[in-house]
Amino acid sequence: MATITVPQVVPSPVEDAEALMKAFQGWGTDEQAVIYILAHRDAAQRKLIRLAYEEKYNESLTQRLQSELSGDFQTAMSYWILDPVERQAVIANSATKCIDEEYPVIVEIAYANSPAELLKVKQAYHALYKRSLEEDVAANATGNLRDLLLALVSTYRYDGDEVNSGLAKSEAKIIHKAVGNGSITDHGELTRILGTRSKAQLVATFNYFSDEHSTTVTKALLHGEDPTGYTRALRIAARCIADTNKYLVKVLRSAMRSSGTDEESLSRVVVMHAEKDLRDIKEEFHKRASVALEQAVAKETSGDYKTFIMALVGSH
Amino acid sequence: MATITVPQVVPSPVEDAEALMKAFQGWGTDEQAVIYILAHRDAAQRKLIRLAYEEKYNESLTQRLQSELSGDFQTAMSYWILDPVERQAVIANSATKCIDEEYPVIVEIAYANSPAELLKVKQAYHALYKRSLEEDVAANATGNLRDLLLALVSTYRYDGDEVNSGLAKSEAKIIHKAVGNGSITDHGELTRILGTRSKAQLVATFNYFSDEHSTTVTKALLHGEDPTGYTRALRIAARCIADTNKYLVKVLRSAMRSSGTDEESLSRVVVMHAEKDLRDIKEEFHKRASVALEQAVAKETSGDYKTFIMALVGSH
Incomplete structure (x- = not known):
């Protein structure tokens, strides 16, 4: 809500x-x-x-x-004033320009939308930039990270609830083998599975993985950090599949660390979800952070930016 | 027509x-x-x-x-009776099942349709199979061929006429370098460019390539045959970008070689285009083969199958 x-x-x-x-x-x-x-x-x-x-x-x-x-207030308002679909196209485009840092935004957009919503974002992207999101992602990313991001934004995923259990079992095994003990041994198969299977199918696959290996896919991926960002992008994808709202809470919490506020990420999540499902994300935030989102925002922001974000999160 | x-x-x-x-x-x-x-x-x-x-x-x-x-007549009629969009989904699905031989059909479907038409085929695929075309392609193909086919079917290409000349020039150079002298040196870049750029942009890129190197991309790719089918798939993609109808004429001519008729390919092209643009393809066929399509079909087919295909190509 x-x-x-x-x-x-x-x-x-x-x-x-x-x-x-x-x-x-x-x-x-x-x-x-x-x-x-x-x-x-x-x-x-x-x-x-x-x-x-x-x-x-x-x-x-x-x-x-x-x-x-001006400043963070201006940036947040420039997103807020846009049509929600167009806004996501603008945010995605901006992320493609410094994709080595901003690839988490691409993963987030690929998963926080349903396949039909993502298609609309891609259509808005065509209209705004006279190019496809796919070509901009592919032209700016490199190596395994490029393959993964391209699969995530380009695949028109099946959106139904049907699950093939046999397939879930066999692909849970493939993931386990590919993740290896500390370093990924088969990027191609991981990209294929996370990049093309439906969300329902991936949830089933991840459940088999947890049952079989007493750890989650996300945790298994923690051991395989690599400098290209591939493993982190994969971990974000896995988190979003398991629970997108929980992932967004993590983004919000990281954005409001005491070491300094990441206004860009805070604005993105608040602006993109304020009209959609930020109430659910707020509840999840409260549970995780033991403090209300409003309180955290009030503490970490100031000025007009604070007033604006507080209004969007529904504080009176 | x-x-x-x-x-x-x-x-x-x-x-x-x-x-x-x-x-x-x-x-x-x-x-x-x-x-x-x-x-x-x-x-x-x-x-x-x-x-x-x-x-x-x-x-x-x-x-x-x-x-x-029964026989070829039954197969051709089973395609003909379907709704045109659904028919392409059925043909694509059948191609994914023996993708090592049938990948040219996947390339053909990816390019003979506009991005909007391809999207409809993918939506019909969801409805029929409760899966995405992307996941079936990715699960059945392997290696570089998988990456290429996945990019071709998944990317929602930009469909406008706008062309970035600077980009066309620089990507013509990348293609030249990647195609190498006999064996491909950079599959990733070739897949990226042919898999994600708009048709108009690719035509511009190919024109720069021809101007600069006195040969076409298709011909340059002739030197780099490999057993995985990647180079051939790339060559088919390049042909379709340059002129889809010319490529379909080639398919028809190969299907009616004196060494034996490939009824599957003949039926596919005739059934898929009879209601759309087969008249243009016929004209091109006549120019290339110095014989009318009707005459070629009459010579290479027989029985009810012949009567049916002749009726579809507009012979009286």
Whole structure:
């Protein structure tokens, strides 16, 4: 479930556009007013506001926000203002540009979406960039990591619940053999299985693996770290298959380590899930971190950025 | 353009269903009547006949045809009676089962369809087999051939005309280096480029290649034969990118060699294109083979199979 709150009586898109223009004018931007409006409108409403604003003032609201705001607040708002599918295409594109660091974002997008949703993201990518997500991933990554990421973003996975138990058993064995004792011995088979099998099938395979070897696939992969990122990408994939929300909680917790906040990751998860399933992720966060997500965010952020993210996570 | 002919006044689906039942009854099947009806109905009409037949006689027309007909005629009709998208899913599935020989069919399906059409084939595959085409291809092929086929069927290619000339130039160089002098030195890069770039981009890249090296990519690949089929699959991909119809003419000509007819390939190309673009393929065939497709088919086939294929290629 979503965490954002929308007022019971919402102003018309034109009224919202006018209020935004008012917030932009004069000495300095009235960031509180911007947040008060945009953090409390859903995607359909924000789209109508964008259209009303552009029709009335003959300029792009997205661009105006970029010039009015700054820092982490500006980045988070630039994601928030976009259509949810387009937003994921933009985030994926940005990740392909420094893929050696940002490949976890690609894995996350490949798995946090259903196959039908991922297809829509890829269609938005075509429309925005006149290229495919696949070619950008393939052109920027290298080696085994490239093969894995390409399989993850390109395969149109089967989305049904049917599971082939015999196959799950035999592929659990293949995974065990390929993961080896500390270093991966068969990248091709691991990429094939995690890159093409349906989520339901992979869950069954991972369950057989746990039953047989008294450890999870994720933990087995912990021993095989390699500098290319392949093993880490595989581990993220395995985590997302087992429980995507639990993985996102891990991302949020890492983003708010006391050693320094990773605003990029915090914004990404909050913005991408605030209208979708952030309430479930919040519950999981509370269980894991023994502190509410709101409290963690309040402690690790400040200023307009804090106000904005707090509004998106549903804090009053 | 299509080659099949549909009568100006078409009987109702129920009348056609009744005529088919009449053809099935009595001593032996009246194959001529079956051909007279089904070879002269388009996909939408055949679908209505299937529905009318199943409602009236409480049995599947597809299954009844399989038991009434035999040999190459039965195989060709079993493809023809299917919905065009479903038919490609069935043909692709059958190719995955003996992929070491049948991989050219997978390449053909990946390239003879637009990205949107290929997506529909993959959706039909999900519905029919409760699995993805990708996982079946990946599970049955091995090595470099697997990587190439997986990229071909899984990538949702960009379908626009935009071309990046700088990229075309640099990737033409990469291809030249990777193809080497007789044996391929970089499978990964060749798979990446042919597996993920848009058709328009690849055409531009191939043109730079020809300009620079006074030979085509297809010809350059002729020197690098390997036992795994990778080079041949790559060459088929390159041919399809350059000119899919020309490649299909080559398939038809090989299928009708004097050393023996390959009815499977002949049926596949004729059935898959009779309602779509077989007229263009016929023209190209005539130019290349200096004989009309009808004449070649008449010479190399016989019996009911001959009558059926001749009707599909538009011979009167």
